[in-house]
Amino acid sequence: MSYAYLFKYIIIGDTGVGKSCLLLQFTDKRFQPVHDLTIGVEFGARMITIDGKQIKLQIWDTAGQEAFRSITRSYYRGAAGALLVYDITRRDTFNHLTTWLEDARQHSNSNMVIMLIGNKSDLESRREVKKEEGEAFAREHGLVFMETSAKTAANVEEAFINTAREIYEKIQEGVFDINNEANGIKLGPQHLPSNANTPSGGASASQGGACC
Amino acid sequence: MISSFSKVDEYGFERPDDFDYKAYEAFMSRYMVILTRRSMRWNSILSQQSLPDGGTMKRFVRKGVPAQFRGKVWMMTSGANFLKSRQPNLYQDLISDTSHQNWDEIIQNDLNRTYPDNIYFVPSSDGKLNSLYNILRASARHNTSVGYCQGLNYVAGLLLIATKDEEQSFWLLTVLIRNILPSYYSSNMQGLITDIAVLGELVRSKSSKLDRLLKDLHLPWPILVTKWFICLYAEVLPVETVLRVWDCMFNEGSKIIFRVALTLIKLNETELLRCSDFGDMAELFKQITRSSSVLDCHQFMEAMFKLPGSLPSSKIDSLRIRFRQVNVDR
Numbered sequence: 001m002s003y004a005y006l007f008k009y010i011i012i013g014d015t016g017v018g019k020s021c022l023l024l025q026f027t028d029k030r031f032q033p034v035h036d037l038t039i040g041v042e043f044g045a046r047m048i049t050i051d052g053k054q055i056k057l058q059i060w061d062t063a064g065q066e067a068f069r070s071i072t073r074s075y076y077r078g079a080a081g082a083l084l085v086y087d088i089t090r091r092d093t094f095n096h097l098t099t100w101l102e103d104a105r106q107h108s109n110s111n112m113v114i115m116l117i118g119n120k121s122d123l124e125s126r127r128e129v130k131k132e133e134g135e136a137f138a139r140e141h142g143l144v145f146m147e148t149s150a151k152t153a154a155n156v157e158e159a160f161i162n163t164a165r166e167i168y169e170k171i172q173e174g175v176f177d178i179n180n181e182a183n184g185i186k187l188g189p190q191h192l193p194s195n196a197n198t199p200s201g202g203a204s205a206s207q208g209g210a211c212c
Numbered sequence: 213m214i215s216s217f218s219k220v221d222e223y224g225f226e227r228p229d230d231f232d233y234k235a236y237e238a239f240m241s242r243y244m245v246i247l248t249r250r251s252m253r254w255n256s257i258l259s260q261q262s263l264p265d266g267g268t269m270k271r272f273v274r275k276g277v278p279a280q281f282r283g284k285v286w287m288m289t290s291g292a293n294f295l296k297s298r299q300p301n302l303y304q305d306l307i308s309d310t311s312h313q314n315w316d317e318i319i320q321n322d323l324n325r326t327y328p329d330n331i332y333f334v335p336s337s338d339g340k341l342n343s344l345y346n347i348l349r350a351s352a353r354h355n356t357s358v359g360y361c362q363g364l365n366y367v368a369g370l371l372l373i374a375t376k377d378e379e380q381s382f383w384l385l386t387v388l389i390r391n392i393l394p395s396y397y398s399s400n401m402q403g404l405i406t407d408i409a410v411l412g413e414l415v416r417s418k419s420s421k422l423d424r425l426l427k428d429l430h431l432p433w434p435i436l437v438t439k440w441f442i443c444l445y446a447e448v449l450p451v452e453t454v455l456r457v458w459d460c461m462f463n464e465g466s467k468i469i470f471r472v473a474l475t476l477i478k479l480n481e482t483e484l485l486r487c488s489d490f491g492d493m494a495e496l497f498k499q500i501t502r503s504s505s506v507l508d509c510h511q512f513m514e515a516m517f518k519l520p521g522s523l524p525s526s527k528i529d530s531l532r533i534r535f536r537q538v539n540v541d542r
Contacts, residue, residue: 015318045491066399068362070401
């Protein structure tokens with residue numbers, strides 16, 4: 001299917017916080033109570049529309065256990081957006097956010113948009129992390145924040161789409177170099193014919209395939 | 213369609229909705245004959261005073277170890293029996309150790325996510341989840357350089373299904389971690405990263421077109437094959453095929469893992485080379501692990517020792533040294 005842009009996302013956070021379930025809810029609109037463990041990396045993709053433009057999100061879902069970071073770390077670079085997920089019912093997953101964030105900032109390009117997500121908001125009775133704490137952490141580190149439930153789908157669309165909107169705005173402001181694929185953004189075939197914004201000399205070889 | 217095969221296979225796995233019963237039935241009618249013959253042959257060698265020499269054993273193992281002998285044969289060929297003979301009470305000591313370790317929670321959390329499509333792994337009092345917990349907990353205490361690494365749950369779970377014996381499963385898991393595999397599960401996964409680079413190099417030398425295509429698509433090998441290596445093809449290939457691969461891995465060592473990967477790639481090379489899209493290629497690398505050519509485990513095993521060509525241990529060893537150095541330098 002044709003699209004104007006492709007944005008690459010990465011989902012990170014401790015094991016068991018619901019990363020794969022968030023992805024499944026976003027791409028397939030369903031919830032799987034018992035989800036297989038993610039070993040290494042899995043992929044998802046979905047088309048969304050922003051400002052009348054078709055945007056393809058290519059989402060990389062990563063294993064959460066620390067040992068796998070030696071592998072997943074190398075995928076941060078080349079991502080335009082990251083969803084950093086914790087579980088509101090497990091305090092330790094919130095406590096580890098600083099490490100995740102340091103890791104992400106160190107290995108990604110500086111313009112990557114990071115969305116902080118407190119997942120499992122449907123489990124109010126087991127809540128260990130207050131919403132205000134998530135908000136404060138996000139404010140302190142310059143992140144966008146949202147509580148979601150992969151189970152009820154609450155805020156799941158918004159989390160993925162708002163991140164895309166931020167990236168899109170950064171493109172409009174000229175912050176992202178869209179001809180450098182290392183930024184996690186690729187121009188789609190739809191975009192090419194009428195696009196006057198492409199800087200001259202941007203005949204990038206990577207456009208050859210005109211695909212995902 | 214109507215089939216004589218149940219929705220659940222002989223190992224307790226629910227067959228997927230799109231399971232090809234017709235192809236499986238055709239394969240099983242051929243394979244049952246082979247299994248019967250192998251069973252008789254194994255019965256006769258195992259009843260003798262001493263085991264056959266290495267060459268005969270290798271030939272026997274490559275043709276498949278009958279299900280009822282798997283635990284026993286794997287324990288002998290892998291060296292697990294030897295480890296056990298040096299510490300015969302170790303497993304009992306480990307499982308009666310009630311002290312708490314940080315691994316315990318993560319192991320507990322992963323139990324329900326291990327083979328949720330297997331009837332023995334659904335939470336119930338008579339299932340295998342408690343045994344799986346014991347094995348992983350004991351392994352984390354004994355194999356301290358690893359502790360617990362996700363993926364070991366799948367390996368241990370399938371060992372338990374195949375051997376039906378908790379203690380044997382523990383020793384087989386231990387011999388994999390300590391002797392057979394080069395640090396796949398340690399905190400920096402050095403051995404895994406090296407082996408994936410070695411596979412990349414083998415593909416480059418055996419199928420340079422595919423190597424170039426993957427580079428053009430910006431698709432690094434770890435994305436495609438991390439799960440293959442970490443899970444030793446459990447939860448990747450059909451169960452019977454995994455067990456046949458493990459027969460050889462316990463006897464011949466970790467180089468078998470490369471043979472499987474190279475065979476999967478060789479069998480599907482034409483189709484892989486037609487792919488021109490990142491997402492499609494990633495998906496295709498999943499599909500090739502479920503095709504009818506891997507479901508027929510006997511045929512797949514024959515292909516495995518032909519298609520990739522010669523793969524001497526000395527070559528793997530020198531590539532491992534070369535790529536380990538590259539990783540260290542980086």
